[in-house]
Amino acid sequence: MKLLRIEASGLPLFKEKLVMTFYAQQRVAEDDKAFLFPLLMDSKYYLNCANAFIGINASGKTSVLKVILLVLDLLNNEPINHSETREILGNADHAVLKISFLSDHGDLCQLETHITAVPANREQAYRIMDETLWVKPFSSIKTKKMLTEFTDIAPYSTRTNEESFLPDDTSIIIAYNKKHGQNTLVRSLLSLTNVNILPVSDVIPSEVIQFLDPTVESLALDHVGQRAAIHLKFKGHKEIVLTDPAELNSYLSSGTIKGIVTFTLAIDVLKNGGYLIIDELENHFNKEITATLIRFFTDASLNRHGGILIFTTHYPEILDEFERNDSIFITRNRDGITVSNLNDLLKRNDLKKSDAYQSGFLDGTVPAYEAYMKLKKNIQSTLEKEG
16 A cells, blocks of 8 residues: 555644645656656656655654554554554544555555544543545546545445444444455554664664674574573674663664664565654664665665655755655644645755755744744853853
8 A cells, every 4th residue: 555645634733734745746757767666567656755754843743753653554454542643633523534545456545534532531532433435446547636536436435334343443444455455564663763672573684783883793683482582793702692682772872773673674664565654763873874764765676665764854964865855844833733845845856955944945944043042042141140
């Protein structure tokens, strides 16, 4: 399954309807095809395989990722009340998720789900009030706009009161997925943004380890019953055996540990297709490691299954890794979160994206000058008192 577009309304943290488009909206030149993924074989419509959400602190970047993960959970038959990011719905009286996607079967689909918060004993709970699924053949598409246009299409299925077998927080998409054997791989590092723990169940390629830390000769995991032994060997030194993954923090840098986790998951997504979601991509990484990950996903010769990287960042320099504007989203928070696509804000593709962002030309992408002056005066006053 490939996400094409998400529209979300009624979410308490968002100032207006949230709209995110993941297919290439700009004209696709012949050279662009080297870093885009065709929706179907020989299709003239393409996906952006790396999508960046950038904004200043507290601009809503993480909240946007939570919406995307909730949508992916919904499409993967996960009950809303089991989704780790369901709290993004808050106490919504009427939230609407309109999700356009290409199915593994090759159909273009749109799922519109109406959700409401309901009273619960402990945590906030949710139920689906109404839901409709539309399906149409890809061959019916004549223009790019038609990829997500379903106004003249009869519903494929509609939620009814007769579905007593279906939990009220589980989407009707479950029937379509079961019929076509559809399931989407999703790997998320959202809960590990500031935590560095090695996933002991994963196989770690030696090339990944040596790319991140050339002083390491080998790192291997050995499972004995319920316990795992970690064998770590530095070049020219004896092997170290650890029984607790957390102990690795005493031997390896936080960047190396995060890199092992990130690149292991990235290889999984590149191999099988699916989604890799990362909050604060640059956290613990230098610029070259960050750029390398983006380049892997935007290399069509490497990313042959259309794996999609979606990440947030604070650093505008990362934007210069992107050839196109339509794979970059600007988040702002002014009495509510808004998200804008850079393609709508910056029509010229030849301008250096980091310069446009840092200059304030895009409005709201740098800390307010007034706030800066207040902070400076406060520090001056504090230093004068102490002096």
